Amino acid sequence: MHSDSLAFHVSVLRKQFAAHCRERLAGEGITLSQLYILICVGRRENISPRAVSEIMGLDAGYLTRALAKLSEAGLITQEKNPRDRRAAVLNLTERGREIFDFSRRLFREWDEIALAPLSGEERQTLLNLMAKVTARRLPGEGRPGEDRPGWMQPAEMEED
DSSP states (O other), rough: OTTTTTHHHHHHHHHHHHHHHHHGGGGGOHHHHHHHHHHHHHHHHOOOOOHHHHTTTTOHHHHHHHHHHHTTSSEEEEEEETTTTEEEEEEOOHHHHHHHHHHHHHHHHHHHHTTSOOOOOHHHHHHHHHHHHSSSSTTTTTTTTTTTSOOOOOGGGGGG
């Protein structure tokens, strides 16, 4: 067994987190993958589909289909960019903003569930160590000088 491996523990937590999210998102009509895209759009007003693709590392074809589903569900708008009519900009609808806000609660809820066995001091130690581990760029994670890839940095989940 590889239970002394970080990869093992991260994999277990990821599966548990995904199952938790699928259960909680079932009534919202959105998948976890779509939620990640919605969060990316919600963090940046008037973001282009190309920027979402680059930030999230998504194939353009996959993203186009996902954006169509989010648009059909009334969660995002896709409009012409007023500065470049050939390009589009994405924004959340009111319902999309509600789901975005729900994601914050969903993630905090998961934190409480996952960290329940730990004391307050242990939680803080674990989070500090995880922040240290995830702060550095790993091999294959982009070119030097690029913004760190990803759709969400930890500070983004704090209350506004």
